Amino acid sequence: MPDTPARRVLVTGGTGTLGRHVVTTLARRGGAALRVLSRRERPPDLPTPVEWSRADLLSDALEPALRDIHAVLHLASAKGAGDPDVGAARRLLAAAIDAGVRHLVFVSIIGCDRIPLPFYGSKVRIEAAVRASGVPWSIVRVAQFHSLVDRLVRAAAALPVPTPIVADLRFQPVDEREVAERLVEIALGALLGDAPEIAGPEVATLGELAATWLSVTGRPATLVPVSVDALGSGDPAIPSPAPWARAVLEGYRAGWNTPRAECTRGRIRFGEWLAEQKKVAPA
Ligand SMILES: NC(=O)c1ccc[n+]([C@@H]2O[C@H](COP(=O)([O-])OP(=O)(O)OC[C@H]3O[C@@H](n4cnc5c(N)ncnc54)[C@H](OP(=O)(O)O)[C@@H]3O)[C@@H](O)[C@H]2O)c1
Incomplete structure (x- = not known):
């Protein structure tokens, strides 16, 4: 008789930026069967042991995807009108209850409860739905x-004219592969409830990150550093944000998107990650 794996993990968003690494990490690590939920066709080159469940979280029956699932890593996300991520999460949680799922891990964003971006508001509402759902859970803010x-710096650098960049915003960016490793450990481990946040090795301003980007990529762009305070100062070359957008920028400047307490810290710095991308796909 074939060995029946003790546990089977469902990854929603397994085709995404983070999800691809989660799938690779889980497949490499073994110890659990793996199923990916996606709206797309199964890719022909996917290793045979990886199961594929084609479904849209917003509209399809989710029972087949959740059958025999021990843990769910919920990474799927799509920006759009009408709070689609909240509706998708509610449907997934209801199906997870019916299927007797033992652990649902939801990936959220650090500072989603403080920075007033509408997309972050969705994260807060999903976190609340997860907590209230009755499914055993861990929430990991990243x-x-x-x-x-x-992508942020590349978009600014792509313009053929000197382009302002809000240099005093703060980030603690992290390599998706390191996030994936930690998420897999969490999904296969004990329930954590509110898990330690995951961030990169260092806090840097967007100005510093843009300087690193220009130096590693060697692109000839001109980025003009401006402060949040300079926005809306009347200089026609500098955009004037709506009040809500200014509040968002103030939040990033205050570093509300960086961990407040003890966190899981990646080791790979932005410049190292960029240099590696350049080797793989030279500019
Ligand atoms: N990007 C960041 O810097 C960052 C930071 C912290 C946290 N996060 C969070 O990490 C998670 C993963 O982010 P990511 O950047 O890897 O996302 P992504 O690359 O945009 O991928 C989104 C994934 O969601 C799936 N999806 C979207 N709508 C769906 C639906 N209705 N039904 C089924 N699947 C659906 C897509 O699958 P198919 O197209 O194959 O159906 C895709 O795999 C998100 O929750 C994100 O908010 C991201």
Whole structure:
């Protein structure tokens, strides 16, 4: 008789930036069967032991995806009108209760309860739904990924004119692979409730991160550092944010998106991550 794995883990968002690393980490580590939930077709090159459940969290029956599942790593997310992530999470939680799931790990964002971004509000509402659901849970708040900071700076640097960049925002970005490793440990371990947050090795301003980006990529862009205080000062070259957007920027400047207490700290710095990307896909 074939060995029946004791545990089976469902990863929602297993095709995403973070989810891809979670799937690779779980598959490499073994010790649990693995199922990915996605709206897409199963990729032809996916290793055979990885199970694939094609479903949309917003509309499809989720019972097949949750059958025989011990733990769920809920990473799926899509920005959009009408709070889609909250609806998706509620449907997933209801299905997890019916299926007798023993551990649901929800990935949230550090500072989501303090920085007034609408997307962060969704995270707060999902956290509350998870806590109230009756499914045994761990909630892990994570800092911005290196890939997100890369996209932010890349977008500003792509413009063919000198471009202002709000240099005094603070980040503690982290390598998605390190987040994936920790999430897999959590999913296969004991319930943590509110787990220690996960962030990178160091806090840096966006100005410092942009300087690192320019130096590692060697791109000839001109980024003009401006302070949050300079926004809306009347200089036509500097944008004037709406009051809510200013409050968001103030939150990042205050570092509310960085851990407040003891956290799990990655080791890979933004510059090291960037240099590695450059080797893999030269600019
Ligand atoms: N990016 C960051 O810096 C950061 C920082 C902290 C926390 N996080 C959180 O970490 C999680 C993963 O982020 P990410 O950047 O890896 O996300 P991502 O690359 O945007 O991937 C999103 C994933 O969600 C899935 N998805 C979206 N809507 C779905 C639906 N209706 N039904 C089923 N699947 C759906 C997509 O799967 P298919 O397209 O295959 O269906 C995709 O795999 C998110 O919760 C995010 O908020 C991100």
